Amino acid sequence: MFRPAGADVLRKSSNPLFKKENIMKRLQKNRRIALVEALEGRTLLSGSPLILNGTDGPDKIEVYYTQLAQGNFEYNYNVNGVGGSVFDAVPSKIVVNAKGGNDKITFFSLPFTVSYIYGGAGDDTISLPGVGQIYNTTVDGGTGNNTLLAAMDKGSSSEVYNARFTDSYEVTDTTLQKFFYDSTTTLTNHNAPVIYSNIQTLTFKTNPKTGTVNVRSLAKDCTTTIIASDSNNVFNIGDGNFNDNLLGHLVLNGNGGVDTVNFNDLLTYDNANYTLTSTLLYKSGSPSIDFANMENINLTANAGNNGINIYTVSSVQTVNVNGWGGDDHFYIGACNYAANISGKLAISGGAGANNQVQFDDQDDLGADAYTLAPGSFSKTGLKYATTFSNVQVASIAGNMDPDRFDVTPSSQTRFVVYGRGPSFVPNGDLLNLHVNGVSNPTKTTTLPSVGYYTFGNRQPVSFNGIEKFALVGTSITMLHLSPGTLTVLKPQSWLSGLFL
Numbered sequence: 001m002f003r004p005a006g007a008d009v010l011r012k013s014s015n016p017l018f019k020k021e022n023i024m025k026r027l028q029k030n031r032r033i034a035l036v037e038a039l040e041g042r043t044l045l046s047g048s049p050l051i052l053n054g055t056d057g058p059d060k061i062e063v064y065y066t067q068l069a070q071g072n073f074e075y076n077y078n079v080n081g082v083g084g085s086v087f088d089a090v091p092s093k094i095v096v097n098a099k100g101g102n103d104k105i106t107f108f109s110l111p112f113t114v115s116y117i118y119g120g121a122g123d124d125t126i127s128l129p130g131v132g133q134i135y136n137t138t139v140d141g142g143t144g145n146n147t148l149l150a151a152m153d154k155g156s157s158s159e160v161y162n163a164r165f166t167d168s169y170e171v172t173d174t175t176l177q178k179f180f181y182d183s184t185t186t187l188t189n190h191n192a193p194v195i196y197s198n199i200q201t202l203t204f205k206t207n208p209k210t211g212t213v214n215v216r217s218l219a220k221d222c223t224t225t226i227i228a229s230d231s232n233n234v235f236n237i238g239d240g241n242f243n244d245n246l247l248g249h250l251v252l253n254g255n256g257g258v259d260t261v262n263f264n265d266l267l268t269y270d271n272a273n274y275t276l277t278s279t280l281l282y283k284s285g286s287p288s289i290d291f292a293n294m295e296n297i298n299l300t301a302n303a304g305n306n307g308i309n310i311y312t313v314s315s316v317q318t319v320n321v322n323g324w325g326g327d328d329h330f331y332i333g334a335c336n337y338a339a340n341i342s343g344k345l346a347i348s349g350g351a352g353a354n355n356q357v358q359f360d361d362q363d364d365l366g367a368d369a370y371t372l373a374p375g376s377f378s379k380t381g382l383k384y385a386t387t388f389s390n391v392q393v394a395s396i397a398g399n400m401d402p403d404r405f406d407v408t409p410s411s412q413t414r415f416v417v418y419g420r421g422p423s424f425v426p427n428g429d430l431l432n433l434h435v436n437g438v439s440n441p442t443k444t445t446t447l448p449s450v451g452y453y454t455f456g457n458r459q460p461v462s463f464n465g466i467e468k469f470a471l472v473g474t475s476i477t478m479l480h481l482s483p484g485t486l487t488v489l490k491p492q493s494w495l496s497g498l499f500l
Contacts, residue, residue, distance in 0.1 A: 050091035052079055056100035058122070063094060064108035064156075075111070098124060102144075108156045110134050119146055119198070130158035131169055131204050132178035132191035141198040148196055150176065150204035159207035168212040171226070173219040173247065176204065181211070203227070212236065218248035218287075230256030235294075240267035242286045242302075252291040260296035263289070266324050268302040276321065278314040278343075300324055305352070307331070310345065315383070317343035323390075327354040330391075335363035338381035349390040356393040359386065362420065364399040372396055372417070373434075374410035388413075398465075402427050405466070408434040409458035419449070419465035428467030436473035443469070 052061055063077045075086040075094075093114045096105055100121040107115070107128050114135045117126055119142040126139055130151040139148055151157040159167075165180040177193040196202070196219075203225040206213065210229045216239040218224050226235070233254055239245050242265045252261060263281055273284040276299060282288040291297075296318050301308060303325030311334040313319050323330070330347055334340045337359060349355025359377050361368065368380040372394065378385040388394060393414045396405065400421035407415055419429030428449070435441050439456030446452075452462040456476075 047092045048089075049093045049095060050075065050077070050086060051095045052077055052097070054079060054096075054098040054101070054103055054120070058101035059098055059103040059105075061096055061098060061103065061105045062108065063096070063106070063111065065111050066109070098122075098142075107137075108153075110158050114138075116140075118142060119144070123147075125149065127152065128194065129153075129156050130178075131176045131194060131206075132158065132167075132180075133194055134192060136192045137194045139194060139196045139199070141196075141200070143198070145200050146198060147201040147203070148194075148199045150194065151207075152203060152205060157205065159205060161208040163209075166211045167207050167209070168214065169206055169210070169226075171213070171215045171218070171224065173217040173222075173245075176202075201225075205229075206233070214239075215246075215250065217245040218250055220247035222248040223251065224248055225251040225253070227253045228255050228259065232257040233259045235259070235261040235291075236264065237261060237289065238264045240264050242283050243268050243270065246286050246289070249287040250289045252289070252294070254291070254293035254295070256293070258295045259293060260298070261291055261294050263297075263299045265302045266300045269304050269325075270302065271304040271306060271326070272302060273307040273309070274299065274301055275309045275311065276319070277310075277312045278317055279312075298322075301328065301350075302326070308347075309334075310341075310347075312340045313343040313345050315342035319343065319345045320348075321346075322348045323350040323352060323355060325351050327352040327356075329355075330357040330388075331360060332357065332386065333360040335360050337361040337364065337379055339364070341386065342383065344384045346387045346389075347391070348388070349392070351390075353392070355391045356395070357388055357391050358395045358397055360397045361399055362397050365401065366399075367401045367403055368399060369404045369406065370396050370398060370417075371406045372415055373408040374412065398429065402429055404430045404432060406432045406434065406472075407461055409438055409453070409455055409461050411458055414459040414462070416462045417464070417466060419463070419467070421465070429465060430468040430470065431463055431466045432470050432472050433461065434472045435475035437476065438473075439476040441471060441475050 054061055059080055061079050066074045066076060068074055072088050077083050091113050093116060094111055096117045098105055098118060098120050102122045103119060103124045105117055105126045109129055110133060112134055115137045117139045119126060119140065121143050123144040123146060124141055125147045127149045151159040164183055168179045170177045174197065175193045175195055178191040179188055181188045199222055201223050205227045206229050208229045209231045210233045212234045213226055214236045235252055275282045279292060280288055280290055295316055299321045301324050305326040306323060306328045308321060308323060308328055308330045310321060310332045328349055347357060361379065371378045375389060376385045376387055391413050393416065395416035395418065397418045398420050402422060403419065405417045407417060417431060422428050433453060438458050442454050444451050449466050450464050452460050454460050
């Protein structure tokens, strides 16, 4: 196993693999191997290219740069077990032509020159020591199902921690690049990029103390997996336009620490459906995004009229969803609210004029108590109340058991209560309407257990499938006298008794 430069000062290898007589025996034994000129240690004039050619079959090609004692250095390479070295010379470039076959190409350390890796035909696996490069590295997987890995081998990873620097990473559909903030100079610098194409699987690890990962775009038909450090990481995804930018499948792993993912689609205008769970985000028409170990999840939807489904929030997560523009409909809870929404959830309808939210508990079992108040929803077994803003209609879909609904009318949001079952029975669903400070509560029934309340200073409260009613608290009765006289507010006390 080759060891990378940087861990220790490596001595020139005494491995028999590099002895001339053994190389010649290998060449005579296996005539399909095509290598760089002579395969023993040799002198290369600086400025000459180092070209490694594979075969039309499966090849194993390896390159690593080694720092030696007394400031000397060496490039070592091998193709299918037959290798050589370049001593104290910097090639103008390193070119790997893997040709056909399912090839495995590995750079164990960062070369101090530009590199070009061509996978050719076949399903190739190309491994780099890290995202941050000293000089540009170009990777073309060629045809086939190709994999690009960076910093996935712990023993050869160049992604190491330095307290002086805070690293960040940027991903596009053609490049990977590392940036670092220098706390001494207070400047942000960047490494040379990895430029890639014809890659179907892309996976890389960040360094042990990552700052931010910006995913601006993803290659079409490519699965990109980003594995972050155990520190507190921030992922920024989409660059405002899922439709044009996120053309491939994305997988995020926050690992340890408190990690945040920000999904941003605010620059698009299509009417879309978003589905968010504790481990997945899917927008209709776009590839899904899978994520793990994310404690903070923020989604900004687009300017269209959207359906936003929030199915699950884990107990360790804080989730914020903003509908942005358009008239958005939020569906939350996946029919079992307390079981599925275990963490903190806040939603905002955004700038739309008819934003609606439904708190869905239809499949839950057992009699529950639901509480709906201005900007807040809660129920039996829910650890954190769900908060909402910029919403014009908020509704509860209760379960089939006899439930209690405690509702405080809002001046901003119309409330709707669906009691569902059991219908038309004495011990059915109860609506407690809290009327402290509410003027002129007036009930209208259109069908048995169906109707609405109106108020002088609040938005209406509608009900469906409610068998019992009570006004709780002290309302205000507005007495309108003759024209030009003052309006007199008369407090009216209500007991918690029932009325039909």
